[in-house]
Amino acid sequence: MTVSKLSAITKTILQSQTPEEEVSAIKLLSDFFLTFRSNRIPQPSDQTEIVLNGGIALSFDHAADCLQDYYRTARFIKGVYLSIQELLLRFPGEKINILYAGCGPFATILLPVLPLFKTDQLQVTLIDIHPESVKFVKELFTTLHLLPFVDSISVQNAISYRYPSANLHLVISETMFHALLTEPQVAITRNLAPQLANGGIFIPEEVTVEAVISSFSNEPFLSNTSTPLLPVTPERTLIAQLFSLNKSSAQSSSFSNQEYRSAWYQIPVFQKSSPDICLFTHVKIFKTLELGLSESLITNPYCLVSILNLPSNARISFIYNFAELPSWSYQLAD
Ligand SMILES: C[S@@+](CC[C@H](N)C(=O)[O-])C[C@H]1O[C@@H](n2cnc3c(N)ncnc32)[C@H](O)[C@@H]1O
Known part of the structure; x- marks a missing residue:
């Protein structure tokens, strides 16, 4: 029964x-x-x-x-x-x-x-x-x-x-x-x-993480998991896909020493309408079954830093470290 x-x-x-x-x-x-x-x-x-x-x-x-x-x-x-x-x-x-x-x-x-x-x-x-x-x-x-x-x-x-x-x-x-x-x-x-x-x-x-310029406070964010989110699309600009974790890439050298470092990207000029650098997660569970942005607690957006706090004309590299507690940080260069 x-x-x-x-x-x-x-x-x-x-x-x-x-x-x-x-x-x-x-x-x-x-x-x-x-x-x-x-x-x-x-x-x-x-x-x-x-x-x-x-x-x-x-x-x-x-x-x-x-x-x-x-x-x-x-x-x-x-x-x-x-x-x-x-x-x-x-x-x-x-x-x-x-x-x-x-x-x-x-x-x-x-x-x-x-x-x-x-x-x-x-x-x-x-x-x-x-x-x-x-x-x-x-x-x-x-x-x-x-x-x-x-x-x-x-x-x-x-x-x-x-x-x-x-x-x-x-x-x-x-x-x-x-x-x-x-x-x-x-x-x-x-x-x-x-x-x-x-x-x-x-x-x-596959789990993909992207760096995107957006307004974090205007991004959809799932907290009550039983309420479907209304489609909102704040102004967004993709900086780069940082990495994609799958059964092949997991073994690649891009994760060596329990760290991933991205290439260098020019920091964009600060704009009030999209002031933040956010990280977006996309989960491909199997074939066409996916979890898009904010459809789950595991695909909510994450605000890494406000562009207002970064020097203009600098470049940024994104760092993911999972030696201990997995976390994101960044490095700046002229
Ligand atoms: C996010 S919960 C998911 C629970 C369940 N599998 C589900 O999908 O609803 C993650 C589970 O993984 C277990 N876990 C996390 N790290 C682990 C590890 N290194 N070895 C074994 N279990 C681990 C936790 O104890 C927890 O039960």
């Missing part, structure tokens, strides 16, 4: 087309998970983040709340479902090995699609750095009779984790914040993408 209810919710999510449909479908999933969560005794560590070299792992509570980033959750679930279908075609007759790195308490973007497959089609490995999330997700899989899909569920650091075989077909990891700040998406992608088999898929397929 419970699993058939979950399958029905997942089908509603997969069929949702408009933002409103996506929100209401994910609300059903949220209610479904909350019935399990409400039986759990809260733990003192539930709001504790873990600081790693490479980024912060969100607390149990915060990771659970990501579910309510509605378009994000809906589109990742759709993307994971389609990527599994694609892999079943790419690797006929093989069991698809899936690693979910940073599964959180609900394995939110993978668990809902599992009842739509057969246990001899998929084998999943779930890891998270938070013991309480791992404990809870294990209980969830047990209660929902989904353990036959599972190879292992364990506490691991995805920044250094080694998958035990060479036959890894799909890696799923959503461990990011806007502009790839704070959380360890880059460090995790750099560790796990090279472990994929040839033809394997990393979800999200």
